[in-house]
Amino acid sequence: MSNRRVKGLKERISSGEVVITGEGYLMELCRRGYNQNGSFIPTAVLDHPDRVEDFTRELVHAGVDVCSAFLYYANKEKMVKSGRKAEESELLIRRALEIAKKVSIETGTLFTAGLAKTTQYEPDDEEAHKSCEHEYREQMKLCAEYGVDYVAIETLWDYGEAVIALKVAKEFGLEAVITLAPNSIRDPPLTFDDYELSVALQNLLDDGAACVGVNCVRGPKTMIPLIKRLRQEVKGPLACVAIGYKTTEEQPTWYRLRNPDTGEQSFPDDISGHCLSDSEVAWYAEEMKKLDLAYIGFCCGNSASYTRILAMAYGRQPPAAQYASTYVTQEESAHGYKGERYDRKLREFLGRK
Numbered sequence: 001m002s003n004r005r006v007k008g009l010k011e012r013i014s015s016g017e018v019v020i021t022g023e024g025y026l027m028e029l030c031r032r033g034y035n036q037n038g039s040f041i042p043t044a045v046l047d048h049p050d051r052v053e054d055f056t057r058e059l060v061h062a063g064v065d066v067c068s069a070f071l072y073y074a075n076k077e078k079m080v081k082s083g084r085k086a087e088e089s090e091l092l093i094r095r096a097l098e099i100a101k102k103v104s105i106e107t108g109t110l111f112t113a114g115l116a117k118t119t120q121y122e123p124d125d126e127e128a129h130k131s132c133e134h135e136y137r138e139q140m141k142l143c144a145e146y147g148v149d150y151v152a153i154e155t156l157w158d159y160g161e162a163v164i165a166l167k168v169a170k171e172f173g174l175e176a177v178i179t180l181a182p183n184s185i186r187d188p189p190l191t192f193d194d195y196e197l198s199v200a201l202q203n204l205l206d207d208g209a210a211c212v213g214v215n216c217v218r219g220p221k222t223m224i225p226l227i228k229r230l231r232q233e234v235k236g237p238l239a240c241v242a243i244g245y246k247t248t249e250e251q252p253t254w255y256r257l258r259n260p261d262t263g264e265q266s267f268p269d270d271i272s273g274h275c276l277s278d279s280e281v282a283w284y285a286e287e288m289k290k291l292d293l294a295y296i297g298f299c300c301g302n303s304a305s306y307t308r309i310l311a312m313a314y315g316r317q318p319p320a321a322q323y324a325s326t327y328v329t330q331e332e333s334a335h336g337y338k339g340e341r342y343d344r345k346l347r348e349f350l351g352r353k
């Protein structure tokens with residue numbers, strides 16, 4: 001259990017405070033040239049720890065309440081599948097926890113670790129269940145050793161695997177935020193192992209999760225209708241953590257996004273063409289504010305500027321707020337030119353008479 005002095009997760013939730021999380025390490029570090037896309041292994045933690053620390057600090061500067069250890073898919077099997085050594089797994093997890101802990105202590109923020117699905121879960125396979133449990137135990141043992149304030153068990157596809165993860169978290173006395181990936185576009189939405197999503201989330205809450213919800217896969221336009229529905233169906237603290245990409249009614253999850261010019265599937269290598277604009281981020285924030293949510297933020301595709309928009313919409317004044325643009329239109333922007341020649345050229349640039 002954590003023995004740090006910051007206000008804990010459950011205390012914040014029970015006093016009605018919204019916790020702002022910020023992730024998206026993988027996509028952002030890929031974009032910056034420090035991690036590989038596709039395998040989704042957080043190798044930047046081993047190869048470029050300073051850059052991981054930089055991004056953690058950027059997110060705090062932009063307004064997150066929590067520093068998250070970047071260890072998504074750091075489990076042994078995934079590491080080996082992706083050409084790394086099995087023994088690098090523990091080292092990576094320790095490094096990731098060290099980075100997030102250091103920044104959280106320095107900035108007075110919460111400290112968590114983002115734990116992925118194990119990719120080994122099979123509903124009717126006892127051996128697979130044991131293997132998942134073992135993987136979670138190895139990771140959560142380290143999370144407990146480093147004193148995380150809670151674990152963020154994220155992007156799980158199967159309810160059954162979430163049950164195992166929660167059981168292990170409780171063994172270590174760790175509070176857990178559990179979010180499932182809303183892959184399903186059925187009505188009602190189902191988990192990968194065919195539980196109704198709202199039922200799965202309610203069961204996890206009733207079983208002791210501190211907060212439950214959905215993360216990843218959907219951008220604001222298709223996450224908001226889902227979370228509105230879940231808000232009606234689930235009683236208790238709810239989390240909403242969308243991706244920073246534009247999904248649409250026709251292409252509701254990022255797996256379905258297509259490059260508008262070529263028609264080719266965009267996920268994962270061409271996903272950057274679907275990044276949200278600032279006004280779309282602001283819309284997401286305003287829609288979430290209408291709901292009683294406990295835990296919000298962005299997952300893959302996040303950037304410090306998106307986090308700043310969310311934080312400011314929620315009334316926060318993070319250090320980055322001082323650099324938020326106050327110029328609303330091109331005419332008001334601060335190029336500094338004045339006079340008839342500028343006005344004439346500007347009209348031409350803007351396509352006005």
Ligand SMILES: [Zn+2]
Nearest residue numbers: 216217299300
């Ligand atoms: Zn994600």
